[in-house]
Amino acid sequence: MSNMKLQYTSKIGWPLLILLSFIPLIIWMFTPYSLDQRFIRGGQFNYGLTMQALGQALGLVGMAMFALNLVLGARLAWIEGLFGGMNKVYIAHHILGGLSFILLLLHPLFLVAQYITAGAKGMQNGFITFVANPHCYANFGVTNPECSYLWGVIALILMILFLVITFFGKLPYHIWKLTHKFLGVAFFFGALHVLFIPSDVTAVAVLKYYMFFLVVIGFTGIFYRTILGSILVPRTEYVIDEIKQVNPTIVEIVMHPKNDKKCITYKPGQFIFIGFPDVSGLGEVHPFSLSSQPEGVCISIGVKGLGDYTKRLNELRPGMRAIIEGPFGRTSYIYYPKKDQIWIAGGIGITPFLGMARSLKHDDEYKIDLYYSAMSLEDAAFDAELNALAVGNPNFRLIPWYGKEKGFLSADAIIAESHGVLGKEIFLCGPPGMMKALKTQFAKWKVPVANIHSEEFSMN
């Protein structure tokens, strides 16, 4: 993808999501009733009608967002072009999922609120209508369209169960992922609810077909990633060549393609999802930046044992298989027009820059300053190799920064060392706290946010 094309297409994602989410609301605003009819009766504002209308509107938009979010979660390569990187797709997935959840929680609350003015008897009737209709439980009465409320109740219970885990739980990754897959079941019941409950969706053909379209694309996302993922998702098999112990906590895993004709094509600094099926518990794919340069046959990743998964990677041995999905990511230096660039790495965040530094050519027009922040020289695992690359390339400068000696790396220090950063592309990869602090500091120096590029995988 060309630089210009990337800059334009990467801006489409969010507007498209918002448009697709609100189309049901736009249809609902005009058919089968006008907005006046939805809120006013007998020339006066009507509380019950208003609560009902707001409840319906929230439900429609919430369900549309739920369906679109399943597509975002399917990790489709073409979608990352719309957002400017797979990390940004996941951020959108997180936000849209949260918003959808909030709207779908508010949906029944507004519907219930319409009964408040009717007193206890009215609320009892509402309760029976929504939850406890005896006709819906007897003789499989749930097939009755009047009982489609129940599908919505089941969908909401499942959503609450699985999304509370996502937002507030601290489960191991593989267990959390399993619970997240069950959101597909919640979507199934939600789809039954929205398509069959007597409502504007069943009454207005265009709304019915649009919601059906959303349900179909939602299920497409589920089938592609979860149910038929092992068949449909393109994966490439590699074999581990070597596991280099770079320092006591960091290893670099070097791999070659099992079939020379089937290897991945990537840009320096991109990342892959990788799993190791020969070791129990390591088959689940996780994202890692490629530390290799694209011209070789072999690929490598640099890993620090920080989590449950990465700490176990020392169990890997040469000859074992690696299953790879990708590459992904749009933060490679070659995607951006300015050749004068600042690269800032914190700790193990050096790995994408390692791949980019290894790919630089002496006759490139790029002029790079790489800031490598670590606690000490011993923690700067790739310092020696990067130093050697810098010595041999006058356009590539390595600026090591050891926290124990100088404290945290700051925008002030970078601006002073690199003689200003305005007009340069800035790339960041490191701990979330460090990236947030540097972005805030650069903002104070009036650095345009469009010139700062980072991989954000934190889901907090």
Next chain:
Amino acid sequence: MESTSRKYPLRGILDELILYRMWLKKFVAVTLVIFAITLTVFIMIGLVGV
């Protein structure tokens, strides 16, 4: 050169909202609490007609 966040204030705000998403967690938590309270009241009234 003028800052993008100053030139386009909304973009600066959106950038912050997108990158640092504690607000989302707080919104979800508040909505869940409101939901639980309302539903409890509704079910109590619905079941026993309090």
